[in-house]
Amino acid sequence: MSKSRQSGFILIDVLLGLLLTALLMQALLPLLSTALLSWKTSVGRMEVHQVARMSTEAMIRDIRFASAIAWPPLNEADSRIQFQKRDSSGVLETLTFRQGSPSGLNPHTLYRIHSPGTPNPLTQNVVSDLRFEYLPPRLILISMTVTDPATQVAETVETSIHCDNLPD
Numbered sequence: 001m002s003k004s005r006q007s008g009f010i011l012i013d014v015l016l017g018l019l020l021t022a023l024l025m026q027a028l029l030p031l032l033s034t035a036l037l038s039w040k041t042s043v044g045r046m047e048v049h050q051v052a053r054m055s056t057e058a059m060i061r062d063i064r065f066a067s068a069i070a071w072p073p074l075n076e077a078d079s080r081i082q083f084q085k086r087d088s089s090g091v092l093e094t095l096t097f098r099q100g101s102p103s104g105l106n107p108h109t110l111y112r113i114h115s116p117g118t119p120n121p122l123t124q125n126v127v128s129d130l131r132f133e134y135l136p137p138r139l140i141l142i143s144m145t146v147t148d149p150a151t152q153v154a155e156t157v158e159t160s161i162h163c164d165n166l167p168d
Contacts, residue, residue, distance in 0.1 A: 044151035048126070052146040052157040055110050055122045059097050059142060060161055062112075067165045069134050070094070081132040081140070082115075085165070097122075099130040110144075125149060129156075138166040 065085045072078035080098030087093050094115035100107040101119050110127045111119040129145040140161045147154040 041151055041153060044148040044153040045155070048146050048148045048153050048155045051123055051126055052144060052155050055127075055146075056142065056144060056157050056159055058112070058122055060159065062095055062097075063140055063142075063161050064163060065165055066140075066163050067092070069140070069163075069166065071096075072132055072134055074134055074136060077131045077133040077141075079130045079132070081134075097132070099127050108147075128154065137168050138163045 066083035071082040096113040110123040131143040133141040
């Protein structure tokens with residue numbers, strides 16, 4: 001009697017392969033989710049840093065050439081600064097940087113306002129704290145905390161500006 005040999009996979013081979021694949025996937029899933037979370041956090045941190053840097057630089061460009069500070073009072077801190085400076089044609093203009101719009105909307109947005117004029121947002125719903133302090137002689141301190149709403153990653157930027165055009 002001759003035995004016939006069959007080649008191929010039997011059901012137990014397929015089930016064993018599926019079981020091994022499921023165990024491997026179960027072991028890799030936590031590693032992949034941790035890597036994804038780490039990537040999202042680093043992207044959020046980078047975006048927060050970029051928003052903080054760009055908005056701070058925009059404020060510095062204008063405040064550096066201030067000829068008079070109307071608000072905050074000397075040696076006090078506030079979430080807005082109002083000042084005057086001369087534009088490129090020599091006309092005196094009043095500018096305000098503030099957290100939140102004058103109407104109270106969007107309290108986590110940084111606005112640049114030409115007076116009189118409509119508020120121009122520099123950021124969108126990411127500024128959780130903003131402080132300006134005017135110190136003698138001619139020094140303005142800025143502290144701004146920017147928070148990514150999706151990841152809750154926060155970064156605080158602090159800088160000082162020496163304004164040569166301010167009186168002593």
